[in-house]
Amino acid sequence: MIIVEGIHHINIAVTNLATSSKFYSDLFDFEITDNSHSNYVSISLEPITVNLVQTEKVDNQLSSLSKPTLSFEMDVDDFTDAISEIEEKEIKIIKGPESIENGESLLFADPDNNLIEIFYKS
Known part of the structure; x- marks a missing residue:
């Protein structure tokens, strides 16, 4: 058995990081915790962290x-x-x-x- 301490994050594919970040922050009050990457943004609603990962198509x-x-x-x-x-x-x-x-x-x-x-x- 592999023992884990919890789930660190969940990834969700999106086509537009700005639009999706705004959607989740405005609707659910997710906090943008890391937007320093070109291909994903981390948002958090404690204790949940979601990485919005940019893809060409979802x-x-x-x-x-x-x-x-x-x-x-x-x-x-x-x-x-x-x-x-x-x-x-x-x-x-x-x-x-x-x-x-x-x-x-x-x-x-x-x-x-x-x-x-x-x-x-x-």
Whole structure:
């Protein structure tokens, strides 16, 4: 067995670092922690660090399966507020809100069509 201390970071492919950095910081309050590289930007929402990695084209097979790249749990009031903000910002909603076991879920897309889920459970 390999013993690890945790996950250091997650990589997400994007086509435009500035657009994606702004999307994640404005919507989720991710902090830009390292933008000194030409091909990726590190953003953080403690304890999660995400590297937005620039690619020419994003071909996310998870999106074609309607599976999120990121999934955020929240309480019911924050979930309702988040839906309002997503609608106000005219972010592409893929599915929901829909009932899940003991709660609701909403699936939406980032600028490169990477899917993001927000949900709550009672």
